Amino acid sequence: MAQEHTNVETLFANNMKTTSLSTKQQSVLQASLTLFAQKGYENTSTADIAKLAHVSEGTVFKHFKTKDGLLQAILQPFIQDIFPKVAGEFLVSLTNNTFDDFSSFLRFVVHDRMTYAMDNRQEMKIFITEMVKNPTILKNLTSELGALLQNGVDSLFDVYKQRGQLVDWDAMRIIRIVSGVIVGYLIPNIIMSDKPLDVDQTTTEVCEFLLEGLQPR
Amino acid sequence: MAQEHTNVETLFANNMKTTSLSTKQQSVLQASLTLFAQKGYENTSTADIAKLAHVSEGTVFKHFKTKDGLLQAILQPFIQDIFPKVAGEFLVSLTNNTFDDFSSFLRFVVHDRMTYAMDNRQEMKIFITEMVKNPTILKNLTSELGALLQNGVDSLFDVYKQRGQLVDWDAMRIIRIVSGVIVGYLIPNIIMSDKPLDVDQTTTEVCEFLLEGLQPR
Amino acid sequence: MAQEHTNVETLFANNMKTTSLSTKQQSVLQASLTLFAQKGYENTSTADIAKLAHVSEGTVFKHFKTKDGLLQAILQPFIQDIFPKVAGEFLVSLTNNTFDDFSSFLRFVVHDRMTYAMDNRQEMKIFITEMVKNPTILKNLTSELGALLQNGVDSLFDVYKQRGQLVDWDAMRIIRIVSGVIVGYLIPNIIMSDKPLDVDQTTTEVCEFLLEGLQPR
Amino acid sequence: MAQEHTNVETLFANNMKTTSLSTKQQSVLQASLTLFAQKGYENTSTADIAKLAHVSEGTVFKHFKTKDGLLQAILQPFIQDIFPKVAGEFLVSLTNNTFDDFSSFLRFVVHDRMTYAMDNRQEMKIFITEMVKNPTILKNLTSELGALLQNGVDSLFDVYKQRGQLVDWDAMRIIRIVSGVIVGYLIPNIIMSDKPLDVDQTTTEVCEFLLEGLQPR
DNA sequence: TATGAATGAGCTTTCATTCAT
DNA sequence: CATGAATGAAAGCTCATTCAT
Numbered sequence: 001m002a003q004e005h006t007n008v009e010t011l012f013a014n015n016m017k018t019t020s021l022s023t024k025q026q027s028v029l030q031a032s033l034t035l036f037a038q039k040g041y042e043n044t045s046t047a048d049i050a051k052l053a054h055v056s057e058g059t060v061f062k063h064f065k066t067k068d069g070l071l072q073a074i075l076q077p078f079i080q081d082i083f084p085k086v087a088g089e090f091l092v093s094l095t096n097n098t099f100d101d102f103s104s105f106l107r108f109v110v111h112d113r114m115t116y117a118m119d120n121r122q123e124m125k126i127f128i129t130e131m132v133k134n135p136t137i138l139k140n141l142t143s144e145l146g147a148l149l150q151n152g153v154d155s156l157f158d159v160y161k162q163r164g165q166l167v168d169w170d171a172m173r174i175i176r177i178v179s180g181v182i183v184g185y186l187i188p189n190i191i192m193s194d195k196p197l198d199v200d201q202t203t204t205e206v207c208e209f210l211l212e213g214l215q216p217r
Numbered sequence: 218m219a220q221e222h223t224n225v226e227t228l229f230a231n232n233m234k235t236t237s238l239s240t241k242q243q244s245v246l247q248a249s250l251t252l253f254a255q256k257g258y259e260n261t262s263t264a265d266i267a268k269l270a271h272v273s274e275g276t277v278f279k280h281f282k283t284k285d286g287l288l289q290a291i292l293q294p295f296i297q298d299i300f301p302k303v304a305g306e307f308l309v310s311l312t313n314n315t316f317d318d319f320s321s322f323l324r325f326v327v328h329d330r331m332t333y334a335m336d337n338r339q340e341m342k343i344f345i346t347e348m349v350k351n352p353t354i355l356k357n358l359t360s361e362l363g364a365l366l367q368n369g370v371d372s373l374f375d376v377y378k379q380r381g382q383l384v385d386w387d388a389m390r391i392i393r394i395v396s397g398v399i400v401g402y403l404i405p406n407i408i409m410s411d412k413p414l415d416v417d418q419t420t421t422e423v424c425e426f427l428l429e430g431l432q433p434r
Numbered sequence: 435m436a437q438e439h440t441n442v443e444t445l446f447a448n449n450m451k452t453t454s455l456s457t458k459q460q461s462v463l464q465a466s467l468t469l470f471a472q473k474g475y476e477n478t479s480t481a482d483i484a485k486l487a488h489v490s491e492g493t494v495f496k497h498f499k500t501k502d503g504l505l506q507a508i509l510q511p512f513i514q515d516i517f518p519k520v521a522g523e524f525l526v527s528l529t530n531n532t533f534d535d536f537s538s539f540l541r542f543v544v545h546d547r548m549t550y551a552m553d554n555r556q557e558m559k560i561f562i563t564e565m566v567k568n569p570t571i572l573k574n575l576t577s578e579l580g581a582l583l584q585n586g587v588d589s590l591f592d593v594y595k596q597r598g599q600l601v602d603w604d605a606m607r608i609i610r611i612v613s614g615v616i617v618g619y620l621i622p623n624i625i626m627s628d629k630p631l632d633v634d635q636t637t638t639e640v641c642e643f644l645l646e647g648l649q650p651r
Numbered sequence: 652m653a654q655e656h657t658n659v660e661t662l663f664a665n666n667m668k669t670t671s672l673s674t675k676q677q678s679v680l681q682a683s684l685t686l687f688a689q690k691g692y693e694n695t696s697t698a699d700i701a702k703l704a705h706v707s708e709g710t711v712f713k714h715f716k717t718k719d720g721l722l723q724a725i726l727q728p729f730i731q732d733i734f735p736k737v738a739g740e741f742l743v744s745l746t747n748n749t750f751d752d753f754s755s756f757l758r759f760v761v762h763d764r765m766t767y768a769m770d771n772r773q774e775m776k777i778f779i780t781e782m783v784k785n786p787t788i789l790k791n792l793t794s795e796l797g798a799l800l801q802n803g804v805d806s807l808f809d810v811y812k813q814r815g816q817l818v819d820w821d822a823m824r825i826i827r828i829v830s831g832v833i834v835g836y837l838i839p840n841i842i843m844s845d846k847p848l849d850v851d852q853t854t855t856e857v858c859e860f861l862l863e864g865l866q867p868r
Numbered sequence: 869t870a871t872g873a874a875t876g877a878g879c880t881t882t883c884a885t886t887c888a889t
Numbered sequence: 890c891a892t893g894a895a896t897g898a899a900a901g902c903t904c905a906t907t908c909a910t
Binding site: 043179209212 | 257259260342345346349350384390393394396397398400401402404405422426427429430431
């Protein structure tokens with residue numbers, strides 16, 4: 001089962017071409033991404049960004065207007081475009097691929113999301129930090145993502161529920177548990193970004209446990 | 218089964234008396250706690266703290282020397298005293314109370330830790346934010362807490378394993394799963410601190426799932 | 435005997451052009467020079483400098499980074515460039531001009547150095563103050579200047595010693611005495627900068643005495 | 652010829668007893684003396700003084716009112732009491748001791764003043780620094796000391812002038828030259844206070860030169 | 869008399885942002 | 890479009906001085 005996970009960086013590149021960002025502006029965005037992830041938003045000065053992007057201080061503001069505009073330029077595609085798009089893509093690939101049983105389905109889901117998170121560590125770190133600081137983002141995301149998932153996932157789950165491979169719980173409760181366990185495993189790894197994490201092994205470990213709890217007796 | 222959970226605020230108050238902090242200094246600490254949790258460390262100015270504490274700017278620095286000193290004064294007892302102490306206390310109360318079965322044991326653990334976290338939301342929020350910014354804290358804490366737990370918990374788990382109520386996995390794996398699920402449930406609640414969370418109901422929900430996965434068939 | 439003494443202010447101007455300091459930055463430097471000389475380094479605030487230079491507070495730090503950087507920008511050319519350059523120039527003009535006798539030679543030396551000092555009072559005053567505060571400067575300068583002079587002066591003195599116009603003492607001893615007397619005359623005048631000092635008359639007075647002590651009987 | 656030079660520290664102690672300074676206040680004064688000499692007046696905080704004196708911050712101000720009061724308490728006896736007193740004492744000891752010739756007289760003077768300066772390095776260093784910063788002190792001192800010396804010294808010099816051992820110059824000119832040479836030798840040693848200076852040898856060296864210039868041919 | 873917590877004005881420095889070139 | 894000098898508000902911090910105990 002070939003799985004083409006979506007890298008945010010690639011989508012970024014596309015986005016940049018779409019909005020026709022000049023080379024300099026692209027390097028400004030890239031520098032911001034690096035520094036925000038490394039030192040945090042508040043501890044990064046626009047002068048730092050200019051230096052790393054090999055660009056004048058004025059150029060930093062030419063396109064993105066303010067420092068916050070720069071942050072939004074990084075976060076917004078995450079929230080408005082990429083996240084839902086990825087989620088949609090994900091759902092599509094989910095519905096297209098017919099899994100033999102819930103076990104295969106779960107393995108795919110866990111492995112895919114973990115790979116996605118590990119591939120976009122930098123952005124994720126900024127995202128998490130900003131979420132902690134500004135919970136509104138989380139709220140919006142939760143509701144937006146929730147609505148998107150609820151519609152698509154319900155029917156997906158029903159298949160396995162009918163086959164007796166999945167416990168008959170509310171779809172959101174199942175999602176919360178699965179994502180909770182995944183998040184519990186991932187967060188330390190995203191934050192302490194030196195450690196690499198073996199996605200395959202972790203997937204096996206996580207699934208073994210989840211299956212126990214999610215399969216009806 | 219009476220359960221006296223430990224509130225960090227209470228320990229703070231004791232700490233303050235021990236180090237004999239003046240009334241004004243206590244209100245400085247309290248103001249810092251509030252503002253750091255509300256707006257984050259970097260977005261809180263020492264002038265803000267002084268104003269909220271009804272104190273002059275100089276007073277903020279008289280005792281705590283630097284703004285970072287203020288942060289440390291909030292975090293350090295968390296890391297060096299309270300966390301291990303709480304963990305120790307927790308283990309003692311665990312060994313003293315004899316639980317009828319693993320189910321009761323798990324309910325107690327989950328309920329107790331959730332209550333603790335919800336009672337100390339403010340400090341927790343600051344703690345989480347700083348952990349994201351400075352992962353070294355997380356590393357230290359993980360190893361320190363890990364060592365502490367490994368010693369005491371192994372024997373505790375053995376009882377239930379022998380009775381056939383607990384799956385025969387590595388103790389650390391069990392802990393990681395349990396805390397992972399708890400964290401997964403809690404973090405959104407701590408961050409979006411307006412929402413209250415029904416500890417009793419959440420405990421039931423979490424335990425129901427965990428027991429499925431952790432009890433051998 | 436034409437004597438072209440070197441004015442530090444002129445060299446400053448050249449330096450400024452070399453490092454292409456903007457007009458505003460030049461006035462910052464000029465204001466610092468004036469105020470440091472007038473009120474001393476510690477008693478001059480960067481706000482004072484900004485006000486006198488008709489410049490914003492930020493501009494003071496844009497180029498010179500710190501207040502100490504400003505001091506160094508004033509002192510460094512003195513130590514690293516101008517002093518040795520002047521000393522070198524001085525030696526060259528000394529060897530080029532053939533003096534009829536030791537008396538003429540001494541008159542030239544005393545007059546030239548006194549004029550130089552009086553022309554650069556402001557810088558000298560800052561220099562002296564900083565030297566008192568930080569003796570390391572003096573040590574470095576002494577050794578650096580000492581090495582420079584020893585080499586060149588020995589041969590110059592030999593001429594007059596052979597003619598029987600100069601006492602056969604160690605060159606450094608002679609220099610220490612001559613400069614000691616000059617310094618003894620000058621320091622009060624540099625410090626109390628309102629008093630003008632008649633260089634010609636003082637030269638006569640100083641030389642009359644020095645000649646008595648330095649000519650063999 | 653026994654020579655009892657006057658140590659400022661001794662006079663300080665007497666002064667303290669006279670004005671009945673408490674033990675704590677004495678240590679405050681001593682700490683100020685040490686720190687002002689070491690780091691300069693502006694770079695010494697009253698908290699530093701309190702710490703070194705093992706005294707509370709309030710105590711520093713109890714007697715001396717302001718930080719400047721502390722400086723004056725150190726400098727004033729130098730200017731108003733000790734300097735003139737020492738000068739007077741010096742003149743008395745000069746008139747009491749009958750010297751065989753001008754050479755002996757000069758040796759005594761040079762040796763005595765050099766010893767005095769070296770024995771009171773700390774106070775001298777503060778004195779010099781403050782003089783550079785605030786030239787008024789120098790002006791006052793010069794005139795005060797000038798008047799004092801002129802009266803007493805004229806007659807002293809006359810003796811040697813009549814004997815043909817001293818050139819017939821204005822007394823002030825002779826004093827300026829002698830003190831100029833002494834100062835030229837001493838200042839580097841006072842500022843770079845680690846170097847000890849051999850008073851005896853320096854006296855010989857200085858006198859040898861001065862005698863050449865000051866004895867009539 | 870001695871203490872030391874409290875004060876608040878003032879200091880140096882940073883930084884997002886603007887604008888003439 | 891890009892530049893970088895200039896800006897000025899605001900930050901963290903220091904320190905001489907006061908005053909209730």
